[in-house]
Amino acid sequence: LNFLSSDEELKVVVVTSSIPQEGKSTISANLAMVMAQSGRKVLLVDADMRRPLQHRIWNLLNDVGLSNVIVGQAELKTAIKQVADNLHVLSAGSIPPNPMALLDSKRMASLIENFSDSYDFAIVDTPALKVAADALILGKMTDGVLLVVRPGVVDSASAASAKELLEQSGQNVLGQVINGVSPENKPYS
Secondary structure (H helix, E strand, O other): OOOOOOOOOOOEEEEEEOOOOOOHHHHHHHHHHHHHHOOOOEEEEEOOOOOOOHHHHOOOOOOOOHHHHHOOOOOHHHHEEEEEOOEEEEOOOOOOOOHHHHHOOHHHHHHHHHHHHHOOEEEEEOOOOOOOOHHHHHHHHOOEEEEEEOEOOEOHHHHHHHHHHHHHOOOOEEEEEEOOOOHHHHHHO
């Protein structure tokens, strides 16, 4: 990610996958930690308001988070929690009846700008593309999308469908993370 663009620095990146269970939340958390350990001030945002996981990964309460900030029930400063040096997490918050309506809002676009201004790097963990179009909506507000693919979990048809969705919606696809590759299968991968 550090070498993807020499013209414009990547500040806010969406992480998604084709289908659930490919490890996108774990990849998001690990990427956030690595960036923070390199000395950058990082914000990890759990925008998966259907099945949020970041609060579990970081052992946080999910009573106040992104959804609460979007609807004005909480201040951004109080919803963000520091979990390590240089690393802050904004959990998903209360599960709303229609997450897409919250994410596809002027308030969310304003928050993305705030993340870009306040942090060196922000990672937005979103639902899988097969579950919802949230990643496509947020991808338009950010610097690009990182697609997580897990061999043995996703089938080629779902992966091809995800690629087509990203292309058709004009996303800036930054790359693909192949997660959980088995060394035994390496010659045949």
